[in-house]
Amino acid sequence: MSCGTVADDRLRIDADRLWARHMELARIGQVGETGNCRLALSEEDAKARALFASWCRDAGLSLRSDRAGNMFAIRPGRDPSRKPVAAGSHLDTQPHGGRFDGISGVLAALEAVETLNDAGVETDAPLAVVNWTNEEGVSFAPGLLGSAWFAGLIDDEDLDAIEGPGGERFADAADRIGWRGDVRPDEMALDSFFELHIEQGPVLETEGDQVGVVTSVQGLRWLDVRVTGMDAHAGTTPLEARRDALLAAAAIVVELNRVGRASGPDARVSVGRFCPATDGPSTVAGRTDLVVDIRHPDETTLAGLVERCAAACQTAAEAHGCDAEVSQRLAVPPRAFDPSCVAAVEDAARALGLRHRRLPSGALHDASNIAPVAPTAMIFVPCRNGISHNVAEYAEKEDLAAGCEVLLHAMLARSGAG
Ligand SMILES: [Zn+2]
Known part of the structure; x- marks a missing residue:
């Protein structure tokens, strides 16, 4: 039971693949040179989902979605009785958003899973790569909607009836883009959830740290x-x-x-x-x-x-x-993350020799909603000048790769590599 440890140098994520996917996705709903506009349930969102789904299928993952349009790409584990260890974030953006907010968390989760595929490493628990619907809440308010429904904070009827542009109901919009599925949250109960995200603030960059171990969300x-x-x-x-x-x-x-x-x-x-x-x-x-x-x-x-x-x-x-x-x-409400998941992130950062610090999150994230229903933690990656919700948003390829490796090893610690 010792393979899949941090010392195992087969398990290095592919930084080039991770970066290339960011750039490819950013061409959908591109604004200017470096910006993105992919509002939830828009045609651009549908295109981004299709591209992400094609990568998941190429990686051999099975895809399912739920009433809120949340996407779950599953890699089976050796023990089918175990619940999936999940990671992800969101693919929708602000109207003048960037290429990394949310996207990095989804792509890092996929990269972690593909790294295991490439290395032929199986895990005991299944793994899930998740895209939560409508984190940003621009045209369908409030934000964090998909994860809120999944966590039972909004009931079916209220979710369906939320009105977007032109009075379109959420349920109809999710149908229109083809991702309104039938998975119930209790069928998709998660062992744990890890969300990698750009910091959207200046602390890591200022302090010269490469990884943020997020302890809570305000x-x-x-x-x-x-x-x-x-x-x-x-x-x-x-x-x-x-x-x-x-x-x-x-x-x-x-x-x-x-x-x-x-x-x-x-x-x-x-x-x-x-x-x-x-x-x-x-x-x-x-x-x-x-x-x-x-x-x-x-x-x-x-x-x-x-x-x-x-x-x-x-x-x-x-x-x-x-x-x-x-x-x-x-x-x-403010959320404190699960101590064992926070420790898994911190242990991975330490074992990989990365400069890291514990910090709270100033922004809300889907992880805030998931924390009450599954042990949860977050990983922050520095972003230039702390700028986010802005076309100038930027994260270094090396920092994204470092955060992704932390994510991979935190997921491995949780899922068990048999
Ligand atoms: Zn975000």
């Missing part, structure tokens, strides 16, 4: 805020007589920033969506909708921060003669 809340005033004529209505919802919403954005800054270095408060109901240059807007994104690693602190943000919305709206209706759309 919690997130989304607040829907509807500010209601009254539509009015821009020429005839005196400034003091207005109930300008856009002005009130702008004041809310400024006030939320103040609340965030006053809540310590770990607090994050942002407004990324801001939609006045009217779009007329000569109309004072009677309604403006915005979405507030609030994050903190500590659940109690996060709850207090959310309360202060909601109160700030009310106060700022009233100061401009408007009403604010605040409702919570999404709540993801």
